[in-house]
Amino acid sequence: MTAQPFNINEKALYQGASEHIKQVGIIGSGQMGRGIAQVFAQAGFQVILQDISKEALERAGQEIKKSLDKFVEKGIIKPDQCTKALGQIRYEVDYDPLSDVDIAIEAIVEKEMAKSELFRHLDTVLKSEAIRASNTSSISITRMAAVTNRPELLIGMHFMNPVPLMRLVEVIRGAQTNDETTAVVLDLIARLNKVGVTSKDFPGFIANRVLMPLINEAIFALYEGIGTAEDIDTVMKLGMNHPMGPLTLADFIGLDTCLSIMQVLYDGFQDARFRPCPLLKQYVDAGYKGKKSGRGFFVYAAS
Numbered sequence: 348m349t350a351q352p353f354n355i356n357e358k359a360l361y362q363g364a365s366e367h368i369k370q371v372g373i374i375g376s377g378q379m380g381r382g383i384a385q386v387f388a389q390a391g392f393q394v395i396l397q398d399i400s401k402e403a404l405e406r407a408g409q410e411i412k413k414s415l416d417k418f419v420e421k422g423i424i425k426p427d428q429c430t431k432a433l434g435q436i437r438y439e440v441d442y443d444p445l446s447d448v449d450i451a452i453e454a455i456v457e458k459e460m461a462k463s464e465l466f467r468h469l470d471t472v473l474k475s476e477a478i479r480a481s482n483t484s485s486i487s488i489t490r491m492a493a494v495t496n497r498p499e500l501l502i503g504m505h506f507m508n509p510v511p512l513m514r515l516v517e518v519i520r521g522a523q524t525n526d527e528t529t530a531v532v533l534d535l536i537a538r539l540n541k542v543g544v545t546s547k548d549f550p551g552f553i554a555n556r557v558l559m560p561l562i563n564e565a566i567f568a569l570y571e572g573i574g575t576a577e578d579i580d581t582v583m584k585l586g587m588n589h590p591m592g593p594l595t596l597a598d599f600i601g602l603d604t605c606l607s608i609m610q611v612l613y614d615g616f617q618d619a620r621f622r623p624c625p626l627l628k629q630y631v632d633a634g635y636k637g638k639k640s641g642r643g644f645f646v647y648a649a650s
Contacts, residue, residue: 361530368535369393372448372473374465376400376407376438378639379482380454382510385411388435389424389511390539395448397439404438411436414511442472450478450535452504457607459486463494470496478528480504484604485555485611488521488548498523502532505552508600517554518545550615551608559608562600563624565593569644570626576644598643602627603636 369392373384376398384396398404415429437444445451451473453465466479473479479501481491492498503519516536520529529545536543546552551559565579574582580592597605606628612621630643637643
């Protein structure tokens with residue numbers, strides 16, 4: 348029987364449920380992982396940011412400092428808050444330091460096999476009561492939970508990009524996820540000054556079930572020559588009041604990530620309306636992955 352979404356309006360069900368969460372582990376130091384690490388550190392949690400690449404961790408540390416410095420420049424936080432947040436984060440290449448965390452959040456590549464292998468390994472590292480969370484934007488929580496020895500403790504926490512600025516976190520319950528885990532995660536999200544919205548464990552959940560077909564259709568419009576990339580984005584910005592055009596948004600998300608999510612939707616529903624646009628596949632094959640590679644539907648200067 349599929350777990351039912353928690354009623355987000357019934358705050359009494361989860362307020363205070365996360366008081367025991369003191370130390371947070373983030374696995375993966377890319378754009379999402381370092382953003383998640385930053386918001387937890389700003390909220391006063393002890394954070395371990397783990398990645399198998401020392402170079403990636405060094406870049407993450409630099410990017411987190413740059414992000415916090417911008418917040419200081421804009422008056423969002425004070426210099427001493429920046430210093431304190433930076434001091435809350437430890438950078439580790441090994442998994443063993445995660446043995447004491449109260450919750451571990453996976454933020455690695457959007458590939459089910461890689462995520463499942465990671466959660467299987469974390470069973471040998473984490474304390475038995477630690478919550479396991481995935482930042483996946485589309486992959487089944489139920490299937491990933493099935494490979495672990497504590498499936499009731501695995502849940503989806505889909506943060507939005509850029510994490511320090513976006514307030515939404517999509518919470519996904521697998522078939523095995525228990526009410527206690529859901530309550531802790533919803534309260535934890537509130538402590539980050541973010542808003543948790545629950546979704547059933549269907550391909551794409553809510554956010555990408557709606558967003559990715561829109562982006563894919565915009566790519567089809569470009570592919571079929573209906574308009575230029577600039578024209579398509581302008582129509583959506585000025586005609587629909589979107590803050591960013593769908594093709595620019597795809598570039599910021601990463602075209603490889605967009606393709607992976609569309610493939611999950613297509614495979615999960617077996618419905619032609621979710622077929623990834625051939626142009627999206629071609630761009631990814633060419634290495635045009637969006638802003639992070641310097642080229643997608645638009646060209647970006649090196650940062």
